[in-house]
Amino acid sequence: GVEASEAAASNDGSDREDLLNLQAEGNDLVFGIGFLFAEPITNAAKAHPDTNFAIVDTTIEDAPPNIAMLVFSEQEGSFLVGVAAAMKTQTNKVGFIGGVNIPLIQRFQAGFEAGVKAVNPDIEIVAQYLTEPPDFSGFNDPAAGKVVGQSMYEGGADIVYHAAGGSGSGLFNAAKEYSEANGTKVWAIGVDSDQYNTAGTDVQDYILTSMLKRVDVAVFNTIKDEVEGNFTPGVHVFDLSVDGVGYSTSGGFVDDIAPQIEDFKAKIISGEIVVPDTPS
Numbered sequence: 001g002v003e004a005s006e007a008a009a010s011n012d013g014s015d016r017e018d019l020l021n022l023q024a025e026g027n028d029l030v031f032g033i034g035f036l037f038a039e040p041i042t043n044a045a046k047a048h049p050d051t052n053f054a055i056v057d058t059t060i061e062d063a064p065p066n067i068a069m070l071v072f073s074e075q076e077g078s079f080l081v082g083v084a085a086a087m088k089t090q091t092n093k094v095g096f097i098g099g100v101n102i103p104l105i106q107r108f109q110a111g112f113e114a115g116v117k118a119v120n121p122d123i124e125i126v127a128q129y130l131t132e133p134p135d136f137s138g139f140n141d142p143a144a145g146k147v148v149g150q151s152m153y154e155g156g157a158d159i160v161y162h163a164a165g166g167s168g169s170g171l172f173n174a175a176k177e178y179s180e181a182n183g184t185k186v187w188a189i190g191v192d193s194d195q196y197n198t199a200g201t202d203v204q205d206y207i208l209t210s211m212l213k214r215v216d217v218a219v220f221n222t223i224k225d226e227v228e229g230n231f232t233p234g235v236h237v238f239d240l241s242v243d244g245v246g247y248s249t250s251g252g253f254v255d256d257i258a259p260q261i262e263d264f265k266a267k268i269i270s271g272e273i274v275v276p277d278t279p280s
Helices: 016-026 035-047 074-088 103-119 142-154 165-182 215-227 255-270
Strands: 029-033 052-056 067-072 093-100 124-131 159-163 187-192 207-213 234-238 245-247
Touching (some): 016 035, 029 035, 035 067, 052 215, 074 245, 093 142, 103 124, 165 187
Parallel strands (some): 067 234, 093 124, 093 159, 159 187
16 A cells, blocks of 8 residues: 655745655655645755655756656647537637636647637637736635626626636636526536536536546556656656546536537547647
């Protein structure tokens, strides 16, 4: 079996490096989850050359030789939920909300837009970011997510996809409130995990699908490699071909269009479709 321990950084993140160093004292493999760990994990890996490290969601230039970097083809999963949005929209207008305007989140936007346009190039897409770096509060501001979502629904979009972390809960509430107030049905699309299963039951009926980012697959594979003596540093990309990304079907709202989504998925895996990672 594998023994695991867990620690969470303080709200301001100032203790990330200390936590990594502490974990490195008694563990063979230490994970840092999120791009904000890039500098702390680099320093910790240099200080503990006999411990292996893995970081999720970012690559590090000139990384020490004991760091595995686990990244995802977010654009590919986002393409598939873009296909779903294009096939389900009744208004031919959809939206994208990004938490913070950084290259990582632009990949979600790029894939979503490409998926929409692959189905119907005439659909209008509106996109808005909640904050610009170095302000990262856009990932944890449900009130802002709700305001922007509301404005997109009021402007005629009937499906909005978010890549905005905790701010997404505000979008779900906006979808519910707008639908109830107007006697209509608008949808939200979740991100990273199957948000139908993690959001409140009161908003489940408004979550069309979610773009799945299988951090669990990436972490499991890395632990398996470590246990088997096959830990490999460097960049590891988890894309559609290895189920590193995907889309959820909870609620059954996309069951009727699943065959078409699967067709696009197969074309991406085969290389027939190459999904852009920067917005057009």
